[in-house]
Amino acid sequence: xxxxxxxxxxxxxxxxxxxxxxxxxxxxxxxxxxxxxxxxxxxxxxxxxxxxxxxxxxxxxxxxxxxxxxxxxxxxxxxxxxxxxxxxxxxxxxxxxxxxxxxxxxxxxxxxxxxxxxxxxxxxxxxxxxxxxxxxxxxxxxxxxxxxxxxxxxxxxxxxxxxxxxxxxxxxxxxxxxxxxxxxxxxxxxxxxxxxxxxxxxxxxxxxxxxxxxxxx
Numbered sequence: 065x066x067x068x069x070x071x072x073x074x075x076x077x078x079x080x081x082x083x084x085x086x087x088x089x090x091x092x093x094x095x096x097x098x099x100x101x102x103x104x105x106x107x108x109x110x111x112x113x114x115x116x117x118x119x120x121x122x123x124x125x126x127x128x129x130x131x132x133x134x135x136x137x138x139x140x141x142x143x144x145x146x147x148x149x150x151x152x153x154x155x156x157x158x159x160x161x162x163x164x165x166x167x168x169x170x171x172x173x174x175x176x177x178x179x180x181x182x183x184x185x186x187x188x189x190x191x192x193x194x195x196x197x198x199x200x201x202x203x204x205x206x207x208x209x210x211x212x213x214x215x216x217x218x219x220x221x222x223x224x225x226x227x228x229x230x231x232x233x234x235x236x237x238x239x240x241x242x243x244x245x246x247x248x249x250x251x252x253x254x255x256x257x258x259x260x261x262x263x264x265x266x267x268x269x270x271x272x273x274x275x276x277x278x279x280x281x
Contacts, residue, residue, distance in 0.1 A: 130164075137185050139169055139201045141167060144188075147208065148239040155252040156191075166242035184231025191228060213246050230239035 130138050145158035145167070158164070171178035188211075192200040196207045203211070215221055215228035243249040272278055 076136040102110040132168050143201050145239045149243050150237050156248045158243050161243045161246035163242035187227050
């Protein structure tokens with residue numbers, strides 16, 4: 065999980081490709097490992113949005129109460145999702161976007177996913193205790209990063225890390241899908257569709273050239 069502090073690039077994710085862009089690409093496809101479709105993701109996003117709206121309506125001091133995650137799991141999910149997509153100058157973090165709430169909805173709606181994620185969270189805590197004698201959320205940022213470095217890059221990971229590799233890959237997929245189906249995530253994409261436009265000048269020339277097409281007959 066090492067990043068170049070100046071460029072924000074991760075060393076294994078492709079030259080010139082920012083970390084947030086890499087995770088965004090993960091969200092572009094359905095969660096095949098979980099057999100989820102785009103419709104499932106959209107349904108979960110609506111459910112999470114409604115839950116967060118309910119919290120807001122309850123007033124100051126109200127908090128979301130997860131229906132699936134335990135208190136300790138909830139802390140880990142929030143910390144881990146913000147490591148995957150932290151707040152930056154461009155937009156909010158995964159927790160700002162309601163990703164943990166999105167995940168809680170998914171866990172309830174699809175119990176087999178809940179079983180898999182819960183096992184992965186246990187693995188993460190177990191590995192953290194073996195390495196640092198403390199649960200993952202109790203570790204320092206350096207310790208958390210050191211542990212995630214072991215499972216973030218499948219091609220480099222040791223065979224013994226396979227359960228962690230599979231869990232973290234799926235957790236990133238869930239985080240990406242939750243973030244980019246949220247209001248904050250859509251704004252982060254700079255999506256400008258579904259808006260009335262007084263004038264339409266056609267597709268930008270640069271995009272036409274990239275596609276190898278033109279308006280000429």
